Amino acid sequence: MYRSFFFSLALHGFFILLAYYGLPSIRTHQIIEQPIDIVEDTPVSSKTSLKLGTKKAREVKKIEKKIIKKPVVKKTPPPPPLPDKKMVDKKNKEIEKIKELKKIAKLIKQKPTLKIQKNNKIETPKAISKPDTIKNIQNSQLAKGILKTLTKPSPVMDSDKKENRKNNNKDVLNKIRQMVGNSSKKVQEIEKELTQTEYDKIKNHIGKCWDISYSASEVKQIIDLKISANIDGTVNSVEIVDKSLYGKDAFYRATADSARRAVLDCSPLPIPKNKAERFKSFYFDFDPSFISSY
Amino acid sequence: MNKRLKFKILSFFMLLISLCNSEIFAEDLRIKINSGQVEPLPIAIANFTGLDAKSSEIGRQISDVITNNLVRSGQFKAVESAAFIAPPTSPSVRPNFSDWTPLGIKALISGSAKAINENQMEIEFRLWDVIAETDLVGLRLSVDSNSWRRVAHIISDEIFQRLSGDTGYFDTRIVYVAESGLQNKRVKRLAIMDQDGENHQYLTDGSFLVLTPRFSPTSQEITYLAYYKNEPRVYIFNLETGQQELLGSFPGMTFAPRFSPSGDKIIMSLADKGVTDIYEMNLNTQEVIRLTNSSSIDTSPSYSPDSSKIVFNSDRGGSQQLYIMDKNGAKVKRISYGEGRYATPVWAPKGELIAFTKMLKNKFYIGVMAPDGSGERLLAEGYLVEGPTWAPNGRVLMYFKQDAPVDNDKSSNVNLYKVDITGFREERILTPSDGSDPAWSPLLNN
Structure with missing residues (x-):
């Protein structure tokens, strides 16, 4: 009874998950191979060998251009449209969001500071008399290289100070939780996310390498490239995601190729070392719409 | 339940949990790139x-x-x-x-x-x-x-x-009017060459004046204006056979001819009794339809790529401006509202722009604007710049430029130029003699 129930439950769960996400092993990196269009024996004739026709028109007469001067109607261009209220509100909201994120990023970066009270004197470790044999050995080592043997005396912290430090950490975490919600999972996610500076650094790095043609203004879609990078930022693989569009749209194909060249040419990427895990598999979304403003 | 089965079920669930926590279900990092270098x-x-x-x-x-x-x-x-x-x-x-x-x-x-x-x-x-x-x-x-x-x-x-990503325009030819001689004895011949100025050949011998040659978008034919018995007439020249024929027999002068995108019609101006209107002629049936009917001068018509609209210039509003109308002549609408006068509009092969000549304060300009008249940009200027023609991919314009005359007896230089639609790269096309009125052919392997 139990056996069949568990079997059924497990199988149902498995198939639901399989149907929703698909098998991870199926997602293989396919390398796009460019078809080479070799046209065999395409005859090219000379279309420029021409025959002169028979003359029909003979007489030549001068043409007088009649240009009638008329008063020029001056028209002042209309003033530029005022920005929409909704747009302004939306922009303000976005700025606030960015500010909040920056605050969170600052809090994450901030190191917990120690507040040492003046009255609490740091007790130095007490010297314990050593046997004479050890003393002699140490003395002989001191003569050879004193820095090798020396260690800085570390201040002994009492339990209050330890607690103080813990509380300081807690404060930071609590503040983050207050701002983004109280779940520890969300805090972990934010720690994984890039800061705006890190994001912009990578964005500008690739932008400098992207040699884009004016014809890219014909591309109305975002070109998604799936990238895999190593810890040191070197690009492992670049995959053009929309293969069907790549195959049928010449503008998309040329612009996607230029985007791929940009990523490969700009390797290694300036990725933050503590967040290298995020760059094992990520996407560059190339948007060529800016070219229309050129 | 035996231990082995318990172990299997347990390991299965462990596998599921590990899959759920694995990175494939995590949200992917996406970085948007919206800047680049527009350089050669x-x-x-x-x-x-x-x-x-x-x-x-x-x-x-x-x-x-x-x-x-x-x-x-x-x-x-x-x-x-x-x-x-x-x-x-x-x-x-x-x-x-x-x-x-x-x-x-x-x-x-x-x-x-x-x-x-x-x-x-x-x-x-x-x-x-x-x-x-x-x-x-x-x-x-x-x-x-x-x-x-x-x-x-x-x-x-x-x-x-x-x-x-764009189609090229290198396997194309240019037909133009080759000019030579003194100002009062100017000889104008039809000439043809590759788009880079090579393979140059003359099509007429200069014994009669030729003007405004235009390529057929579908075949190796050109239409042009020639003065015959003191009257301007529209002719068709077949480049493959070398034959020329007069287009119709009209009572007045015919000029500014241009093929329709399908190549089976010609649109042109006809001046009769002091009135110039636009006419369309079907090359197969020889049927002629009058499209405009006004007391003004309507000329330089050009079809949109889908043949549904026609752009032309007219002085019906008091000054020479650009107008758009339906293919049957209905719904005439003015599109140019800038300073100066506008002429010789040509619709781009992709339909998104109209090129034109503009005259303002004793200077000429070549410019482009959207078919609704918005986004006017001037790409080239000079003492006299005129007659824009589009490359088949709609990225480059060719026109002619005349220098200011130094001596009244001598004619000033007239040369062919091309500029891309960004307006940054203007270049002269070298021809054996002076050249004006260029017309760009469609791709030869079409």
Whole structure:
């Protein structure tokens, strides 16, 4: 009874998950191979060998251009449209969001500071008399290289100070939780996310390498490239995601190729070392719409 | 339940939990790139190799023509061949990409020329992406030995399209009015040449005046205006047969002819009893339809690419301005509202722009605007710049420019120029004599 129930439950769960996400092993990196269009024996004739026709028109007469001067109607261009209220509100909201994120990023970066009270004197470790044999050995080592043997005396912290430090950490975490919600999972996610500076650094790095043609203004879609990078930022693989569009749209194909060249040419990427895990598999979304403003 | 089954179920659930926590379910990092460099792409065009001296020479000339075409388009920058570390030996041999990347090269073109017999050659080329280390396109063509220049243009078009996405415009020709002689004895002849100024030939002998030649978008035919018995008449010239024919027999003067996008109609102006209106003539049935009916001068009509609209210039509003109407002449609407006068509108092959000539404060300009009249941009200026014509891909405009006259007896220089629609790259087209009224052909292999 139990056996069949568990079997059924497990199988149902498995198939639901399989149907929703698909098998991870199926997602293989396919390398796009460019078809080479070799046209065999395409005859090219000379279309420029021409025959002169028979003359029909003979007489030549001068043409007088009649240009009638008329008063020029001056028209002042209309003033530029005022920005929409909704747009302004939306922009303000976005700025606030960015500010909040920056605050969170600052809090994450901030190191917990120690507040040492003046009255609490740091007790130095007490010297314990050593046997004479050890003393002699140490003395002989001191003569050879004193820095090798020396260690800085570390201040002994009492339990209050330890607690103080813990509380300081807690404060930071609590503040983050207050701002983004109280779940520890969300805090972990934010720690994984890039800061705006890190994001912009990578964005500008690739932008400098992207040699884009004016014809890219014909591309109305975002070109998604799936990238895999190593810890040191070197690009492992670049995959053009929309293969069907790549195959049928010449503008998309040329612009996607230029985007791929940009990523490969700009390797290694300036990725933050503590967040290298995020760059094992990520996407560059190339948007060529800016070219229309050129 | 036995222990083995329990273990299996437990391990199965463990697997599921681990899958749920794994990265494949985590949200992917996405970085949006919305800036780039709009600069000429550095490319290397190696000399096409050949087995004998003749093939090698033709191969070298082909690569020279390709280099000229691509560099003059303004979209590419060719790296000097002297800088090449190891020039490719054959288009079928994969190059050592590490030899090319230090030169900053993004794409490499290699090719070969091989003589099949005395009159026939086989030309092969391949385009390589140096950064992605892959080939992008390859083509093999068999050709008349004398037509190697056309092959070079076809290859240029292929490379241009693969790297920019746009169709090329190199395998095209220009028909224009070649001018010579003194101002009061000007000889005007019809002439034709490749888009780069090569293969120049005269079509008429200069015994009668010719004006406004226009290419058919579908065939190797041109229509033009010639003065015959003191009257301007529209003619059609077939470039393949060399035959000319008068287009219809109208009571007054006919001028400013232009083919419809389908090539089966001609639209033109007809001046009769002091009134100039626009007429459309069906070339198959010879049927003529009057499209405008006003007391003003309506001229320079040009169809939209889908033939649904016609743009023309008219002085019906008091000054010479651009107007758009339906193909049957209905719904006339003014589109130009800027300062000055507007003339010779030409609809772009893709339909998104209209090129025009503008006259303002004793200066002439070549400009473009959207079909609704918005986004006017002036691309070229001069003492006299006129007669814009579009390249088949709609990225380049050609026109003629006349310098200001220095001496009244002598005629000033008139030359052909081209400019891309960004307006940054203007270039003169060299012709044996002065040239005006250019018309760009469609792609020859269409």
